[in-house]
Amino acid sequence: MDKVRVAIVGAAGYAGEELLRLLSRHPYADIRVITSRQNAGKDIAEIFPRLAGTGLSFSMPDVEAIKSGCDAAFLALPHGLAHEFAEPFINAGLTVIDISADFRLRSLDQYKKYYKIDHPAPGLLSSAVYGLPERYREQIRNAKLIACPGCYVTSILLPTTAILAAKLASPEGIVACSMSGVTGAGRKVDLPYIFPECNESVRAYGVSGHRHLPEIEQELAVAAGLPSLSMNFIPHLVPTNRGIQSTVILDAAEGCTEEAVADAFAKAYGNERFVRVLPAGKLPDTKHVTLTNCCEIGFKLDSHTGKLLLFSCIDNLTKGASGQAVQDFNIRFGFPEETALV
Amino acid sequence: MDKVRVAIVGAAGYAGEELLRLLSRHPYADIRVITSRQNAGKDIAEIFPRLAGTGLSFSMPDVEAIKSGCDAAFLALPHGLAHEFAEPFINAGLTVIDISADFRLRSLDQYKKYYKIDHPAPGLLSSAVYGLPERYREQIRNAKLIACPGCYVTSILLPTTAILAAKLASPEGIVACSMSGVTGAGRKVDLPYIFPECNESVRAYGVSGHRHLPEIEQELAVAAGLPSLSMNFIPHLVPTNRGIQSTVILDAAEGCTEEAVADAFAKAYGNERFVRVLPAGKLPDTKHVTLTNCCEIGFKLDSHTGKLLLFSCIDNLTKGASGQAVQDFNIRFGFPEETALV
Amino acid sequence: MDKVRVAIVGAAGYAGEELLRLLSRHPYADIRVITSRQNAGKDIAEIFPRLAGTGLSFSMPDVEAIKSGCDAAFLALPHGLAHEFAEPFINAGLTVIDISADFRLRSLDQYKKYYKIDHPAPGLLSSAVYGLPERYREQIRNAKLIACPGCYVTSILLPTTAILAAKLASPEGIVACSMSGVTGAGRKVDLPYIFPECNESVRAYGVSGHRHLPEIEQELAVAAGLPSLSMNFIPHLVPTNRGIQSTVILDAAEGCTEEAVADAFAKAYGNERFVRVLPAGKLPDTKHVTLTNCCEIGFKLDSHTGKLLLFSCIDNLTKGASGQAVQDFNIRFGFPEETALV
Amino acid sequence: MDKVRVAIVGAAGYAGEELLRLLSRHPYADIRVITSRQNAGKDIAEIFPRLAGTGLSFSMPDVEAIKSGCDAAFLALPHGLAHEFAEPFINAGLTVIDISADFRLRSLDQYKKYYKIDHPAPGLLSSAVYGLPERYREQIRNAKLIACPGCYVTSILLPTTAILAAKLASPEGIVACSMSGVTGAGRKVDLPYIFPECNESVRAYGVSGHRHLPEIEQELAVAAGLPSLSMNFIPHLVPTNRGIQSTVILDAAEGCTEEAVADAFAKAYGNERFVRVLPAGKLPDTKHVTLTNCCEIGFKLDSHTGKLLLFSCIDNLTKGASGQAVQDFNIRFGFPEETALV
Numbered sequence A, B, C, D: 001m002d003k004v005r006v007a008i009v010g011a012a013g014y015a016g017e018e019l020l021r022l023l024s025r026h027p028y029a030d031i032r033v034i035t036s037r038q039n040a041g042k043d044i045a046e047i048f049p050r051l052a053g054t055g056l057s058f059s060m061p062d063v064e065a066i067k068s069g070c071d072a073a074f075l076a077l078p079h080g081l082a083h084e085f086a087e088p089f090i091n092a093g094l095t096v097i098d099i100s101a102d103f104r105l106r107s108l109d110q111y112k113k114y115y116k117i118d119h120p121a122p123g124l125l126s127s128a129v130y131g132l133p134e135r136y137r138e139q140i141r142n143a144k145l146i147a148c149p150g151c152y153v154t155s156i157l158l159p160t161t162a163i164l165a166a167k168l169a170s171p172e173g174i175v176a177c178s179m180s181g182v183t184g185a186g187r188k189v190d191l192p193y194i195f196p197e198c199n200e201s202v203r204a205y206g207v208s209g210h211r212h213l214p215e216i217e218q219e220l221a222v223a224a225g226l227p228s229l230s231m232n233f234i235p236h237l238v239p240t241n242r243g244i245q246s247t248v249i250l251d252a253a254e255g256c257t258e259e260a261v262a263d264a265f266a267k268a269y270g271n272e273r274f275v276r277v278l279p280a281g282k283l284p285d286t287k288h289v290t291l292t293n294c295c296e297i298g299f300k301l302d303s304h305t306g307k308l309l310l311f312s313c314i315d316n317l318t319k320g321a322s323g324q325a326v327q328d329f330n331i332r333f334g335f336p337e338e339t340a341l342v
Helices: A014-023 A049-054 A063-069 A083-091 A108-115 A133-141 A151-165 A213-224 A258-269 A318-333 B014-023 B049-054 B063-069 B083-091 B108-115 B133-141 B151-165 B213-224 B258-269 B318-333 C014-023 C049-054 C063-069 C082-091 C108-115 C133-141 C151-165 C213-224 C258-269 C318-333 D014-023 D049-054 D063-069 D082-091 D108-115 D133-141 D151-165 D213-224 D258-269 D318-333
Strands: A004-009 A029-035 A072-075 A095-098 A128-130 A145-147 A175-180 A232-237 A244-251 A275-277 A295-302 A307-314 B004-009 B029-035 B072-075 B095-098 B128-130 B145-147 B175-180 B232-237 B244-251 B275-277 B295-302 B307-314 C004-009 C029-035 C072-075 C095-098 C128-130 C145-147 C175-180 C232-237 C244-251 C275-277 C295-302 C307-314 D004-009 D029-035 D072-075 D095-098 D128-130 D145-147 D175-180 D232-237 D244-251 D275-277 D295-302 D307-314
Touching: A004 A014, A004 A063, A004 A318, A014 A029, A014 A049, A014 A318, A029 A063, A063 A083, A072 A083, A072 A318, A083 A095, A095 A318, A108 A213, A128 A133, A133 A151, A133 A318, A145 A318, A151 A175, A151 A213, A151 A232, A151 A244, A151 A258, A151 A295, A151 A307, A151 A318, A175 B175, A232 B244, A232 B307, A244 B232, A258 A275, A258 A295, A307 A318, A307 B232, B004 B014, B004 B063, B004 B318, B014 B029, B014 B049, B014 B318, B029 B063, B063 B083, B072 B083, B072 B318, B083 B095, B095 B318, B108 B213, B128 B133, B133 B151, B133 B318, B145 B318, B151 B175, B151 B213, B151 B232, B151 B244, B151 B258, B151 B295, B151 B307, B151 B318, B258 B275, B258 B295, B307 B318, C004 C014, C004 C063, C004 C318, C014 C029, C014 C049, C014 C318, C029 C063, C063 C082, C072 C082, C072 C318, C082 C095, C095 C318, C108 C213, C128 C133, C133 C151, C133 C318, C145 C318, C151 C175, C151 C213, C151 C232, C151 C244, C151 C258, C151 C295, C151 C307, C151 C318, C175 D175, C232 D244, C232 D307, C244 D232, C258 C275, C258 C295, C307 C318, C307 D232, D004 D014, D004 D063, D004 D318, D014 D029, D014 D049, D014 D318, D029 D063, D063 D082, D072 D082, D072 D318, D082 D095, D095 D318, D108 D213, D128 D133, D133 D151, D133 D318, D145 D318, D151 D175, D151 D213, D151 D232, D151 D244, D151 D258, D151 D295, D151 D307, D151 D318, D258 D275, D258 D295, D307 D318
Parallel strands: A004 A029, A004 A072, A072 A095, A095 A145, A128 A145, A175 A232, A275 A295, B004 B029, B004 B072, B072 B095, B095 B145, B128 B145, B175 B232, B275 B295, C004 C029, C004 C072, C072 C095, C095 C145, C128 C145, C175 C232, C275 C295, D004 D029, D004 D072, D072 D095, D095 D145, D128 D145, D175 D232, D275 D295
Antiparallel strands: A175 A244, A244 A307, A295 A307, B175 B244, B244 B307, B295 B307, C175 C244, C244 C307, C295 C307, D175 D244, D244 D307, D295 D307
């Protein structure tokens, strides 16, 4: 197969590093350009010594050069910036796979409410495909602009959409408690993230209004066949490098049984390479999925309260970001979906 | 003041170590006996080098010797064993402060259901006082048998009972998600607790039927003025040594406001030395309470779902076990409540 | 290429898990048998959920079945047991790659002194090849029995042998201080290795007589062209899962310069895929090599004392054990040396 | 006893926090002023929630106010700044206890070489007393300016000076390998110190020219009765919050035995409250000394190389900084040396 020539724009953060780790082993990807304003001119070995073998160097982002020299571009930028690249790249015929949040929300109002700016490129929204392969695989095959889901979002959607779609729980009153490792905050140099402030610490944050909340609500509503829904998403920071554990509490529908839940998951994910559903009562562990693109799911029906409990674990940088982006890339370009992924 | 002569039965676990740490600095406690079947005869320096300065040695538990030589006994034993000591000690006039679970539950049925054995000493139950000072201080003053609350339980009761007592939230459908450090499992030598299995790992466990569940339900029902209630308690293991973070999600009562919540907390805990309530929206952190007897509480009313979110952090070995036991000891013997505690 | 049919004997420890992780992605290895006395009959998903996709199950070790059905066997057993498998397998024509310590030492006396038993199969020793590819690649190509180096040993030999061979430092008075993550102790369920005993802890151990000492001395003597030498090896346990950092202090030879050191390393490792030598003064980091088969090396000549300081980092389970075993396997069977390795 | 009125200048770093933790429990210290340019005006609860109970607030440093209102000042400032406070305070009759590096080195040349600036107040140097109580207790009793030793320095001097003073090892060719937790870098917001860069990482740094090197050399020379000596000090960063483990390798003197070493330590530290020497072959652990002012020391004579190995563990913020400062304060003002310390 011909190799796809790719650019990674914003390659010096943790999501960028993970993309580099994965794509550098991808037999059908040819990394042509990696950009970083801050590190332009530096050899990759200076920033990510473990990737020294790739021989790559960071450059300043150059839209024209990428347009003419690449077939696809991964964008790993802070929100609000992706469109500066997405727009010209799409116009030039490239496929854009965006890891930022800019093209995930359907609603401009929600975008403004949670990101505090007007959406910078509303015209692109209609062409964006939500990059969760387990729910949007067919659309991804032909997408020009793929908006990769947020990390927390992925961990909550995979267990919960299958249950809502099967009408096994109520879409009202859903609560999701998540715990994330510190790379989830990005490669951010800020006091709350230095080692002594995170180690031996557990803390909730962003408990009513985290930016991933409207994205979760949007996709759960789609799964439930509703125009919208409201739920609680409560993230916590825990002292690990990688991994998200999400615990989702739902009101079980009448007649819901653990067998029915197992069946719904089997139907949804029986053929999925990257979703592993455990038997009832077995619970997932973030360490089971570290550095893999897998989502591990457990569940338990609590008969004494009538709650259905869902549990999921992903690696926030892999299935929660760059691994899923590569999975999308593989789907889009017709490669076996698991290429370069485990 | 005269010193109280104390024994610590089962002193070689983490709760025992924490008791020793605290009592060895207590100006009115005279540690006469520390027992450990496994370590009898060993100098404390062999087991807990940091306590070498106390000059203590472990002995086999000797009921008669303790009866005649001590005024109070702390029991830090696995469940099912405490009565073997509690009964003779109480009969001999000693005050017993039990850190195990044996005298916490009012219901023999619940005890049997969750601990899988018949209660070994039902006759003692009626004399047991639940050792949560913030709710049972007066009874503790005259107690002969004090049943110290479980660690998770303490972290959930402190924020939640005040809210239920003030009728600011519904007692139905309560969900508590907790995250605990690994000392919560005791000094247990078992595969799931070795370092490489816990480090870089987050996992839920015991999600429908943890032994702390009936204890939480019992005390929340008391606070709500109900004969009983059912709720979900979902514990998670995170890679820290110490600390519990509990997130409690309740349906806010009609008309509940953040001001009303702040007032309820001020009323309940305004004079409490070991409860620190943060302003609305500020969230607690386990590292703020490590090695202290404090419970740090935060809260947030989520107007878009009508849920009231409570957050609390304690050190599981201090306020969650041995610190609270010392606080009870101070109350019972008339010492300033904060003696030997920070 | 035809696939090589392999068995992994003793596959339920951390080295076994790492072998499984690597070989399950190896395009030319066909894992036929994985054995574990303790877990015989269990599906791999129960023990190593992340490897569920391999569909393997543990069986009791069956020498006859392996002899007739496999071309190569990896042994990941405690010392003293490997010969029970190595002998019949070699006689049956299989290639044996042993991760245990049994065939590393040339001297039966040293084996007895450090392992406290008579060597169980001295007759096999002469046919064993020491499996450090960077020094014994040619012999590995034709070996029937490959003795993979110890983890600490690998981290110390790679920087130090090149320097001794180039006569840039004295072979006398060498000191190596190493720090290892806890998987280095194996999947061992023992009090010193439970999370709360390792977390927030740094400690030296085995400081005069660790079992890796005679192995280091043996190979450093070979590199120095001496019949034997004595040195100090001082291991420390640090709270990480994976990784060894070794700091080696040597007396620089007269006229030794940093340029000469860089040249010696370039000559020794310029063509090596799995050794990365940093510029003078740049220091390695265990996180740069996690889950890779690389050894990262740094150095510094301290002019004020005349000491040459060498630093190296490896992943103890990859280059320090199973990755190196796979590298040996690749060499032995003529596959590209980096197959299934990064 | 009358309370001593104290100021803490630069109280918002980790050493400042530790001083606050200790002094807030000190029965004879009255904390009058805590300064922080960055946090002036803020309540302590905002910066260090666990110290909320002290009721203190940060102010801008005000030399005149401190001069007139305090008896002693602790300085916890970066190097190069202490003299701005030390000079006027001493002139006004206050006792100054400086945790910075500015008054530790006797040699202005060494100061300039390692700190890259001319010493800002050479006139004060002659009045400075080196604040290591185990070696300079008598001078500390009457000191006006106490220069508290560096953290690494303390961990190396305590085991090594006793051995050199007893002539049990050569002062030549000493090597010290140390491992420190991340608070050792201060509360520094810099990429190498964010959680994901430190967790699962071990790395050497500052291996030939760390600022603590000349200080160690100076004091070891004093102990050995030499005008100067040269040695190697090699620090490593490990993923813990607190704790330093130092391993010191020396050439044992002829006739040195483990008994002689034990005797030398007994003589040096038999009456010391904060030095705990373990029996030969037993090794210290940083977790044994966390949050205490103790130094735990182990040793081993390696007969096969003739090296004497010393091991020590301290809490870098307590005995390595603020605890030692409080110990000095207690000595200086005639309080029992262990007041407020464990």
